[in-house]
Structure formats: structure tokens, C-alpha cells
Amino acid sequence: MEQCLGQPMSWGATGLGKLWDYNLHYFEWLWGLQFEDAKNAIFHWIDKHPFSRNSVGWESYPISLRLMNWLGYWGTVGRWYFEADNFLQEKIWHSVFSQCDWLVRHLEKHLLGNHYFENAVALWIVGSFYEHPSAAKWKSLGSEILNEQLNEQMLYDGMHFERSPMYHSRFVYTLSWLTEIDEALGQFSFGFRDWYTKAIDAAGSVSHPDGKIALFNDSAFDIYPEVECQAQPEGAFSLHDAGYYGFRSSEQDYIIIDAGRVGPDYIPGHAHCDVLSFELSINGNRFITDSGVYNYEVCDSRHYSRSTAAHNTFGPVDHEQAEIWSAFRVGGRPNVEVSDWSPSSGYGFTLKARHDGFERRQCSYARHARRFVFSSDGKLLIEEHFSADDTLEWEGRIHFDPSVTLVEQAKDELFFESHSARMRLAVRGVERISMRKTPYFPKFNVKVERNCFTYFCKAKQGVIQVSMDWGI
Template structure:
């Protein structure tokens, strides 16, 4: 390792660790000790745990995509056939693929038979002592809910399944993910809720209540957004929250369920409103931060599920999340003028401050690069970096210092936010280490958008504004003007304007060639997007 890399790594680590909550540090240390997380690795299925569950009642939930056919499994656009038996710790396609295998969402896919689903469960139980992934808290959380739903749908009463499930819930109860917090801890709480109701276990329910009562008010912002600011994870969490509401509404087991149900219903209503606001007219979400299509239920599915549960859509004023939406007959634009995410858990954040996505007449025009992988590699770094987004990069640096796959060291903070009518402007200090502040203003009119970028400060540095076009769009440059079917983009204050290729990632492991326009400038750049009259 080069000597000059050591201070840089120490700096990144320091600026990451100082933002952690004390409870995260404590649990990080505890789970790394042999007497802590070591218990996970020495887990043994104990058939002597004679705890059986009780049937629960649930109204129809959202079914999962088809992912399993015999011993052939397909997740994240990667398919594998396991002819000699299911390898629950298979890592050929990366850790996230292994997680999906262990979540067992496919138990809830359409036309999953009782016999086939039971075979998967029994195979998993037999292999559990050797399956390190299956014993991690997050897979336990998702799998536990899936097992209880499958058991409910197929009216299964099986002691071996119950004993294994209770053993896993005991493990989860003793190892909630306080070292990570964020959506992981919320998933832990929602799953423990299912375990508490299914097993009529006051201890599991109390743990769930403690987690949810603390985390829901913190993680669901005042405008309804999930605080990690990934529209995809917002959909995932909302789906799970609606499942929890489904469970509590239809199963009255503990006397103190009422306040928790009220809290969950209130937050779900807010989440629905925020999601409807940022969803485009074609039903898709902006791919801000770690987001990809095909992972979470659609907005339409979630609104319908909420309707079946009697949960209304509650719209509030745009606020804390920093995500804004403007809709006109000619176009829809989604803006990010918010923070990178919670200070102590920005694992799914990108260096994309003041980013935007633009749809023209219901079709994507300017898009985010997206997310194709969670592996710690060059592609992951590229997709999280500023150059992969529709904002300004200065001196080749990222506006927030993303590193290590899921970490952020120094990060941009929003300053000077101003909103009036269809105009919104904000600055950020992500380039303060260069002595630069980036300020961007959007002025949205029915047939045009004016974007003004300013780089101010003690140093004069060159900025690069990027505009990533959807693969279906072929932009052409003529005299500093970009022409596309349906309109033009012109620049004032630009130096060089060029077009090059990038890889668009709408789903995991799916890269599509597309074009990005790069505009070099110093000081100030005015960009005018004009749509043709039709």
C-alpha cells in the first residue's frame, strides 16, 4: 500500500466513525467479540424447543415475483440451477444474491404449491447449522415473515417448522441490528412483531414494540419519506409496514396492540402520500441513491394494498426529505435538494446532491445512472460517485466522499435552500475542502426549465455539469446546443460541450449503453431545456 494512501484512509475512516451513534459503536464491538456475534456462528437447531405457533389471519398481501422453479433460482437478473441440491451459502453471484436465496420471498410467488414450499423450508432447516448467511439477523427478519405468510396461506401445522422458526426468532431477539440501525433495524422490529403474534410470545412482541416505537418516528420523516432517501427502500419498508398493519388489524393477541397499530397506520399513510408525489406518471420511481426497478412492489400495488387495509393516502407539504416534484403537461421533473441521508447511516446514499430526473410526455428523458451492484468494486464506486448523476462535479471530486461500498466520510450539506412557486434553489458545501460552494437553481415553466449553476468561493475551479439521457434518446450537439426529439438544451457560460457514452443501470446486473452530455464551465452556467409545442 502506498504510504500516501494511509492518511487518506485514516481520514475517511475518521469522518465516517465520528458520525456513528454511541449505540452503534457499542454493538459493533459487542458483536465482534466471541461472546457476542459468535453465538450466531455456533447456532444449532434444537428440536427440544417445543414451542408451536398459532394460526394467524391475514387479508391478501402483495405477491412476490417468480424466482424459483425446482432447484433453479433467479434473482437480480442472475439465474442458477443447483442440480445436486440447494447450496444456501452459494456466493458465485455475490452476497446480495445469496441473501435473496435465504429471504425465501419465492414462497409467496404465484402458484407456489404447498408441497414445493414445504420442501424448500425443510431443506433450509436441515442445512441451517452450516448456513452462516441464513443465521444473520436481516435474512431471518425477511424469511420469518415469509414463512408465517406461507404457513397461513397453506394452513400448515408442523412442529418441526415451528421449532426452527422460533429458534431463529430467539436468535433475532438477541441480535437486533443496532450496529447498523436504519432499515435493517426497522425490518428486525417488524419481523419480531410477526413472531410475537404467531407464537403468542410476549417477549418477542415487547422487543418489536420497543424497536418500532423508537424507530418509526425517527425513520419516517415529517413529509413521509423514509430517511435513507432511497425511493426503492421506501417502497420496500412501506410494504413491510402494511404487512404489520395487516397482522395487527386481524389478530388481537395482546392488550397493548392499539397504540402501536395507530402509530404504524399514521406513518404508512404519510409514506403513501410521499410516494405518490414522487412517482412518475408511468408508475416508476426516480432512481435516486440506491434504487433499481424490479426489487420493490410498485406504487400502484402499495396504494391498492393500503386501500384493502383502510389506510388512506395522506399528502403533506414537501419538506424534510428534500425531494421535490413539478408536473406539467409537457414534462415531469424530480429534484433532490436534500441531505445525503441520516448522518449515522448513509449506507445507501450516493454523492448526488442537487441531482434531478426528467420525463418528457410520460417517458424518461434525463435519468439517474441507477444501481447495478452492491459488490465492493469499481462499478459500485462509479454508480455512487457524483459523475454518475445529473449534477455538477468539481475538480474531479465527489460532492460526498463515498467509499467502501456502503460508507460515506465527508459529505455535502444543504445550505441556502429557497423555494417560491415553481422556483427552487439550494447550495451545498460538499466542495468546501476546495474552497468552493455549489449553488443550483431550478425555474420550472410549462414549456421550459431554467437551471442555473454557480461555483463560488476563494478558488476558481472548473466544474462539469452532466446530463444522462435514457437509452431511447439520442442527443446530438450543434453549436453548444443539444437537440433531442421533442426539444433542445442550450447553454450560456459553457466552455466545452461534448457527448460520450455511459452505462445505464435500471435494474441489478443490467447495463445498457446510453449517452451523457458533459458541459465544462467556470463560475456560472445557465442551462435552458425547452420543449417543442405539440
């Protein structure tokens, strides 16, 4: 989605939602401008957007990203232009000073997570860019926070602790900046290279063969630069701390399963009800997908994208795995236990896991466990093991990529096609099945309709088998 903001640009509310306003003030778009246009855009912001407590542009997170983009642009692609223009240097310095002065007094300790990390990165980068007593203090403060937060926010398996592939991409991108600047200065102060290498390896695991991320939790395409990972090894992979398990085959088939906690206990705002959900690519193309994210506003689309129904999982009808409300709030959330992870060298894997999300929310003490059996020759078996104290109506959903069409349906078998792939899907142990249309949000503010296969059963307990075969 694109929007013309006029010339000269207006820095007030765009009317397109707060996320649009944030991105306007991040200045990520600066990198696509010629030097004179970039200079004019920055000067216009400085002249026409003075400090205001009520302005999105003066919130700490947009300040942090804007400082990185301003100094990143003039320190790399526009360096010779910047060094030849003393007035440009002075004007930017005075604005940077004002923004950093505000930032150090309003660090986002109340939010923590990626916001607090970006605050620290901005202070460290500004402190590395300028030789000034204040800049030295900013860098020292940024260093102190980075030392603390890198250990807090990177899981042992290399994944960012909020468990969003999109925010992990930003984490990797930011670490690449820190690594390049640190090594260019000859400091090697934090071992940023080691952190970066670990994070980029994890990014490869949560990326489909098309190079784009899996859409678990708050994730959408084209927000942050795609991570350029090395070719990923074939076979099973696991990020035990993040809870991501999967397989990558020589035929460009790829599956990833979310069998982990929804997020950090103290900051689960980017979490979705996607426990035991999965995504699948066949022959390099997406076939089964998550729902993505439409926006961060308090609205029906936001609530749906976070709901159990929006994901490829199973549970009692109209009940949630976690207590979600507002745009980022999460109350009671599930504990997740992986009881079996058995990768078979080069051939496939078995994964069995359970969670207590419905049970903890007193939904007749409903319990759900799921068993995945994946074979690299193009087969996937999913077993739903469920029970409750009372008879409930249970529902499972499989959301297909918009490119996938239903081409044939028999009594208990359905055939789907997309690109060069054909899948046979069969289900056992259910009372009825249906096809419906559901929304897909691959990018912010983008909504696409796609097919969803749904299966139902009314019982106190039982086992349902869903088998998929695309090696046909």
C-alpha cells in the first residue's frame, strides 16, 4: 500500500493510522532519495516539526529509528556530500543533540523489549558518529544498556525473545549495523560479530525457501529488510528456546511449527494464539500460511489476526489459547510442553507437544495435544488428541496461501493445487468438514481473501487424523 503525502510533506497525522505515522517519522524512506532531496526532507522536518509532547515524531521509538537512519544515510551513501557541507553538519547536529537529550530522559523502560533495545542502539550509534562530551556520555549509556539487553533479548538458540520473525529480522538488521560500525572503528568492544552470526543463523531457520519470513506472532512482509542468509542445510532444524521446529528438503519443501511460549512473560504484546500452528511451502512456494497482521489499531482485524481461529491449529469453538484483548494485551497464556522431538536423519521428524491454554482459562478443562509426522517424500500427518470434562464442539483450521485452489472434493478427500504442486488432504474422526474464505494480511494494511479448510467434532475426547500428501 502506497500513499502520496504531498510536497512539501506534512508531518502531522496522516489519517492512515498510527503505524503509518510512525513509519513516516522513522525516515526509513530516506535511503531512496538523492542527496539534495534527503537534505531538504530533513531540514523540513527540523523546521516544521518542533518539539511537542503530543507528537508521534517525538516519541522515543521514532526518535531512535530516525537518528539511526539520518546518521546511517550521511555516514555511508551520502558521506562525501555531508562532509563537504558545513551548514548541513551543523543543522543536523543541533537537531540530533535535542533529540538525544530528550531520548536519554525518556528511555522506554516501561515497555522494554525491542523498544528499549532500539533506544540503546541509537545512543550508541550517535555516540560513535560524533566527537563531543555529550556524545561520549550517550555512547556510554547505550553500551551499558546493550550489554544488559543483548543477554536478555537473545535466546540461547539465537532467536529474539519476543519470538516474532519480523522483529527478529529487525534485530538482525540492527546487529549488522552495530557490527559494521564497531569493526570499522577498530573497537570490537562487544563481540557484536558473534551476536550477529548467531542471530542470522536463527533467521535462516524461520525463513521459507522464497527468502521471506514465517508469519508467526506479529509478523508481516516488507517492514524490515530481508535477511540475506547463507544457504540453509537440508534436514530437520529446531530452535528449542524459541519453540520453532521444522524441516527443509532438497525438493524445496519446508515446514515450520510453533511449539513454544507465546513470548516473554513480562512483554507478550506481539504474541498471537498460534501455539502448535504451522506453515508449509511445497516446491519453493507457500502452500499453507499464517494470517499475518493487518494493523496495530484496536479493531476487528487486529483481534482476528491474534485469535486462535486465524491460525493453523485446533481447539474448542470460540475459545482462545490465551486471553487477548486491546491491541497488545495478553492476560492468561498457555504453558507449552514438547514431549517428543525425533528428527530422522535427512528423512523427516516426529514432534508431539501439548499446551494448557484452554484448561487454564477454565474452558471445561479442555486439553489439546498435537502430533506431527513429516516425511521428506511429501507427506504430513497431524493427530489431534483432545479431551474435556464436558462435551464441546472442537474445530481445526488450515489456511491456504491465496494461490491455492480447491480443484476436487470427494467424500473424505480434497485436492488442492498451486503452481506446480498438487496436494491430497484427508481427515478421519470428524463429524463434518467445510471450506470457507478467510482474510490474509501478508503486509500491513493489505487484506487478501483465501481458502480455509475447517474440520469439526463434538465430543468430550477423541483423536482426529489429518493427512496431507503432495508427493503424488
